[in-house]
Structure formats: C-alpha cells, structure tokens
Amino acid sequence: GAVVSQHPSRVICKSGTSVKIECRSLDFQATTMFWYRQFPKQSLMLMATSNEGSKATYEQGVEKDKFLINHASLTLSTLTVTSAHPEDSSFYICSAQSSGRSNTGELFFGEGSRLTVL
Amino acid sequence: GQSLEQPSEVTAVEGAIVQINCTYQTSGFYGLSWYQQHDGGAPTFLSYNALDGLEETGRFSSFLSRSDSYGYLLLQELQMKDSASYFCAVRDTDYNYGQNFVFGPGTRLSVLP
Numbered sequence: 001g002a003v004v005s006q007h008p009s010r011v012i013c014k015s016g017t018s019v020k021i022e023c024r025s026l027d028f029q030a031t032t033m034f035w036y037r038q039f040p041k042q043s044l045m046l047m048a049t050s051n052e053g054s055k056a057t058y059e060q061g062v063e064k065d066k067f068l069i070n071h072a073s074l075t076l077s078t079l080t081v082t083s084a085h086p087e088d089s090s091f092y093i094c095s096a097q098s099s100g101r102s103n104t105g106e107l108f109f110g111e112g113s114r115l116t117v118l
Numbered sequence: 119g120q121s122l123e124q125p126s127e128v129t130a131v132e133g134a135i136v137q138i139n140c141t142y143q144t145s146g147f148y149g150l151s152w153y154q155q156h157d158g159g160a161p162t163f164l165s166y167n168a169l170d171g172l173e174e175t176g177r178f179s180s181f182l183s184r185s186d187s188y189g190y191l192l193l194q195e196l197q198m199k200d201s202a203s204y205f206c207a208v209r210d211t212d213y214n215y216g217q218n219f220v221f222g223p224g225t226r227l228s229v230l231p
Binding site for chain 2: 034036041042043044045046049093095104105106107108109110111112
C-alpha cells in the first residue's frame with residue numbers, strides 16, 4: 001500500500017521558536033495533502049488542505065500566519081508552526097490522497113508528530 | 119455546518135459482533151469512510167461507501183443509507199487487537215485535485231477477554 005512518511009515523530013521546543021514538520025508520500029504522487037490536529041482522545045480536526053503548487057486552503061479559525069503550509073512538490077508538504085506557544089502542543093497528522101486513486105475515499109496518513117512546547 | 123455523531127464508547131467481548139453507528143449532516147456528500155486508530159498511532163483506512171448498501175472486507179463490513187444520512191461499521195469475530203478508536207469520515211466536497219473529509223468524534227472500542 002501507499003506510504004506516507006512524517007517527520008519528526010516527536011519534537012520539544014521552547015516557546016517562541018518555530019517548528020517544521022515534513023510529510024512525504026514515498027511511493028505515489030499526492031496532488032492533495034491534508035493537515036490535521038488531534039487532541040488526546042478526540043477526533044481529527046482538519047487544519048488545512050494543501051494542493052501542489054498553490055496556496056493552502058485553511059479551515060475557519062486556523063491562523064494561516066501561525067501555521068504555514070507549503071506544498072512545493074507532488075511528494076512533499078510541510079507545516080511550520082511559527083512562534084510556537086504551549087497551547088500549540090498537540091498531535092499533528094498529515095494525510096495524502098493518491099492522484100491515481102482520487103475516488104476511493106481512502107486517505108493515507110503519516111505517523112503523526114507530537115509537538116510539545118515548553 | 120458539518121456534524122457527525124458516533125457513540126463515544128463501545129465495549130464487547132472477544133468473538134462477539136459489534137456495530138458502530140454514524141449519522142451525519144454535511145453540506146455535501148460524496149461518500150463515507152471508516153478509519154481505525156490505535157493509541158499513539160496513525161489512522162488506517164478500513165472501508166468506503168459511496169452508494170447505499172453493504173460493503174464487506176473480511177471481518178469488517180460497512181453500510182450506508184444516503185436517504186437516512188446514516189452508516190455503520192460492523193466488526194465480526196472480535197479480537198483483542200480490535201481495541202482502538204474508530205472514526206467515520208464524510209467526503210463532503212469534490213475538488214478538482216482532491217477530496218475534503220470531515221471526521222466524526224470517534225468511537226472507542228474496548229474488547230474484553
């Protein structure tokens with residue numbers, strides 16, 4: 001099956017610093033990638049939809065200047081949490097949809113990145 | 119607005135059958151997916167229904183009724199490893215280059231010996 005790699009899996013940073021999370025589709029092209037945030041024992045909240053070569057579409061309430069998303073190629077999307085604060089601590093998960101399987105209802109998820117801001 | 123409802127918790131014993139329901143109200147509807155997520159892990163795809171009816175994949179089956187805005191996931195011959203959270207997700211848009219999914223709150227399944 002399709003593999004999505006997300007890195008880093010865990011990151012601890014000081015308040016005020018920026019953190020970059022990478023999401024790569026290893027064996028398929030992903031024209032669309034999604035970024036989610038998940039709090040403990042809660043659902044996945046869609047933050048933004050990222051299309052290759054264009055600006056990301058952010059969900060209502062998500063600060064685009066705070067969560068910078070770049071989708072520079074068909075296999076890589078990055079999420080940068082700028083000037084991180086403790087309330088940004090969370091589990092961030094990316095998912096990708098194979099351009100060749102856009103009608104299957106199947107998303108391939110990365111392993112997630114647990115961000116802790118001190 | 120978008121809303122999906124699922125039971126928060128379900129408990130069953132090994133070997134039993136359990137059904138997890140999902141009702142939805144979304145601005146658009148193109149299909150209903152189900153995902154399994156173990157603690158600390160990534161969600162993994164289980165099934166997808168775009169049309170009414172039952173889809174069977176091994177021990178797991180999924181059902182959809184578009185007229186009732188309702189679906190369910192049926193897990194048979196439960197095993198301990200099935201203990202996880204299960205999410206329904208509605209594909210509510212059809213972008214040119216992708217699909218948007220809205221996830222339900224999740225159902226935590228505990229399988230007892």
